[in-house]
Amino acid sequence: MASGMTRLVGKVAIVTGAAQGIGRAIAMRLAQEGAQVAIADINDSGAIETAHEISSTGARALGLKLDVTSLDQALAAIEKVERELGPIDILVNNAGWDKVEPFVENTPETWERVIAINFRGPLNLCKAVIPGMQARGRGKIVTISSDAGRVGSTGEAVYAGCKAGLIGFSKTLARELARYNINVNVVCPGPTDTALLRSAMAQRPGVLAAMAKAIPMRRLGQPEDLAGAVAFFASSDSDYATGQVLSISGGLTMAG
Numbered sequence: 001m002a003s004g005m006t007r008l009v010g011k012v013a014i015v016t017g018a019a020q021g022i023g024r025a026i027a028m029r030l031a032q033e034g035a036q037v038a039i040a041d042i043n044d045s046g047a048i049e050t051a052h053e054i055s056s057t058g059a060r061a062l063g064l065k066l067d068v069t070s071l072d073q074a075l076a077a078i079e080k081v082e083r084e085l086g087p088i089d090i091l092v093n094n095a096g097w098d099k100v101e102p103f104v105e106n107t108p109e110t111w112e113r114v115i116a117i118n119f120r121g122p123l124n125l126c127k128a129v130i131p132g133m134q135a136r137g138r139g140k141i142v143t144i145s146s147d148a149g150r151v152g153s154t155g156e157a158v159y160a161g162c163k164a165g166l167i168g169f170s171k172t173l174a175r176e177l178a179r180y181n182i183n184v185n186v187v188c189p190g191p192t193d194t195a196l197l198r199s200a201m202a203q204r205p206g207v208l209a210a211m212a213k214a215i216p217m218r219r220l221g222q223p224e225d226l227a228g229a230v231a232f233f234a235s236s237d238s239d240y241a242t243g244q245v246l247s248i249s250g251g252l253t254m255a256g
């Protein structure tokens with residue numbers, strides 16, 4: 001555990017899509033702050049690798065296979081994590097996916113996949129985790145949306161629709177769950193240097209450099225840039241903040 005960072009000691013967290021990228025950095029950070037962390041990803045070998053890396057620092061971690069598009073799998077994953085690590089205090093909905101192309105070229109099959117992962121995925125995890133949080137009278141739900149959902153993003157129409165949907169969904173959950181001491185907040189990354197961004201932009205050379213130039217801080221985000229904001233919303237430091245949306249984008253977007 002990093003010295004001076006003990007906000008999450010005794011807490012149990014589950015982070016979806018944490019085999020790599022932003023989710024992995026979030027899982028590492030929650031563990032550094034003292035949480036036991038379950039890493040749930042469709043890529044089970046990557047999830048187990050992240051869990052091993054966390055365990056090697058002395059923290060307790062569990063890697064497991066989860067396809068967030070399946071409610072049955074979400075229910076089974078929550079049950080397994082609660083059996084092995086204890087009741088879940090923190091859910092981070094991070095798994096996401098996109099195929100970048102103009103909307104008119106999208107096939108309905110692409111929409112279905114984008115909606116299943118990015119929108120239905122968090123619904124499934126919330127459905128599985130909330131009853132236990134309500135019974136215990138505490139919980140933190142942090143959902144990774146995107147600045148695409150706030151301001152739009154060329155080539156990402158359906159994805160942006162899902163990410164905007166997550167904001168409305170989270171604000172509503174925040175209202176419904178406040179009386180149970182469950183906080184629901186949203187973190188919106190701007191362009192962040194991960195496999196997702198690189199594959200999305202593979203056909204558009206020069207776009208990453210142009211993006212970096214347009215960002216007031218003159219660089220793309222790194223996965224670690226997101227982790228502190230998520231740890232804040234996962235901790236008691238944010239006990240009186242709910243239904244909030246925080247962009248971490250080097251100043252590219254600024255909320256009105």
Ligand SMILES: NC(=O)c1ccc[n+]([C@@H]2O[C@H](COP(=O)([O-])OP(=O)(O)OC[C@H]3O[C@@H](n4cnc5c(N)ncnc54)[C@H](O)[C@@H]3O)[C@@H](O)[C@H]2O)c1
Binds near residue numbers: 023040
């Ligand atoms: N990278 C960016 O520029 C950026 C910008 C805004 C928002 N985001 C969001 O941040 C989150 C993390 O993205 P990233 O850039 O780290 O991507 P990434 O592709 O590096 O990682 C995504 C992870 O999600 C997992 N995943 C995909 N489908 C899944 C499924 N059905 N079930 C379980 N796990 C699944 C993948 O295996 C992978 O480990 C996503 O929600 C993404 O939409 C990313």
